[in-house]
Amino acid sequence: MQAPAGASVSGQARQSFNVSAESTTTATWQVGFEKGVPALGHYLFSVRGHDSHDRMILPAALDYTIAAELADYLKEGTQNYRLDIFDVSKWKGNQGAGVKADLAITPEGYWQMKTTCPQGSDRWCYPKFTLDHPIKEWTPDSFVVIRGRCQGGSAKVVLWESGGALYLTNLAIFPPDGEWHTARISYTDFSMFALTPDDNQRLDLDKVTMLSVGSNPGPGDNVLEVSDFYIVNTKRARRQPCAEKTDGDNGIPIHWRRGTRRTAGELDREQRRRFRGAAANRGRGRI
Numbered sequence: 661m662q663a664p665a666g667a668s669v670s671g672q673a674r675q676s677f678n679v680s681a682e683s684t685t686t687a688t689w690q691v692g693f694e695k696g697v698p699a700l701g702h703y704l705f706s707v708r709g710h711d712s713h714d715r716m717i718l719p720a721a722l723d724y725t726i727a728a729e730l731a732d733y734l735k736e737g738t739q740n741y742r743l744d745i746f747d748v749s750k751w752k753g754n755q756g757a758g759v760k761a762d763l764a765i766t767p768e769g770y771w772q773m774k775t776t777c778p779q780g781s782d783r784w785c786y787p788k789f790t791l792d793h794p795i796k797e798w799t800p801d802s803f804v805v806i807r808g809r810c811q812g813g814s815a816k817v818v819l820w821e822s823g824g825a826l827y828l829t830n831l832a833i834f835p836p837d838g839e840w841h842t843a844r845i846s847y848t849d850f851s852m853f854a855l856t857p858d859d860n861q862r863l864d865l866d867k868v869t870m871l872s873v874g875s876n877p878g879p880g881d882n883v884l885e886v887s888d889f890y891i892v893n894t895k896r897a898r899r900q901p902c903a904e905k906t907d908g909d910n911g912i913p914i915h916w917r918r919g920t921r922r923t924a925g926e927l928d929r930e931q932r933r934r935f936r937g938a939a940a941n942r943g944r945g946r947i
Contacts, residue, residue, distance in 0.1 A: 667705070668692050730842045730888055733805040737892035741797040745771055745873070745889050751789050754872065756782030763787060771886040775813070775877040786818050786874030798865045801895035804845040805888070810875065811838040812882035817845060818872035819865075825858035827851060836878070840887075 668691065679685050691705065709717035734740050745751075748763050755761045758781030762774045777783045804817065814832040821827075827850040833843035850863050875884050 728842060728844070730805060730807050730890075733803075733842065733844055733892060734890065737802075737894055739797050739893040741795060741891040741893070743795075743889045743891060745789055745886065751787045754788050754874075755785035758782060759785050759877070761785045761787065766885065768887075771873070773874065773884045775875070775882045775884075777877050777879055777882070779879070783813075783878070784874070784876050786816075786872035788820065788870045788872055790870050791868065794866050794868065795891060797891050797893045798868065799893060799895065800847045800865070802891055802893040803847065805842060805890040805892055806833060806845065806873070806886060807840065807842045807888040808834055808873075808884065808886040809838055809840045810834040810836045810882075810884050812836050812880070813875040813877035813884070815873075815875040815884055817850075818874065819850060819863065819868045820870035820872070821858065821864060821867040822869045823858070823867065824856055825863075826853040826856040827863045828853055838883075 675687055675689075677685055677687065687707075706719055708719045711717060746765055746769065748765060751763050753761060753763075755775070758778055760776040764772050764774075766772050773785070773787065775785050806817065808815070810832075813836055815834045815836075816829045816831075817833060818826060818828040829845055829849050830851050831849075833845065834841045847863070847865070852858055852861065852863070873884070873886055873889070875882065
């Protein structure tokens, strides 16, 4: 195993074991991170295998994400938009044949979906939430932060464009262990669903009219809960031009820049000084 910068592999990075034909085996490595490594982001580990004749076997890549809390992700944003998904009346059922789904808000205020999947049912459930309007904070510079827990199944987020194209997260956003986790979902983590083709083959966030929080449930009973759903925008706003205000005493415009207060007359005198200085420089052959 090869570790990225800032990470290390404890024990033997190189392991040897026998694998019989048409069988599998399990290799385990203990990995760690050095002090000072950023708490957020992805770290790619690579595993390269060789057979007994030292011929390389197809390598594997492991995308490792350090777990972080909701507050850590929100600190990345310049604008944080909390999406109010906690109105059950805005959700519309959307599940496979034979799947029973119940949506509710828990006493703690969490969004909750309970699913029951009898044997032979088509195990998928992605209820649709209708947005009141396009979310201006939702841009390719932003990401979704969702905190929740999943008991059984594979939880995902789905975005629906107005034209019918569907984009969903490539991987499950929470492990199905029933514990609380916080997922960070970037623009590039969504892939187009093959059965709903898009003319431009690209997710257009300004065309998203519905979203789904759902899962491909496991057999029997499953529970998915969400406590927070944020859109975090990391783009820096452009600096606004100098604002012009009016002096309350005499109506003369006052310009504010970097905390200084100057009247129009003061600005006019400053501009004349600059003009005279520029003219003098031209007379000396300097620009």
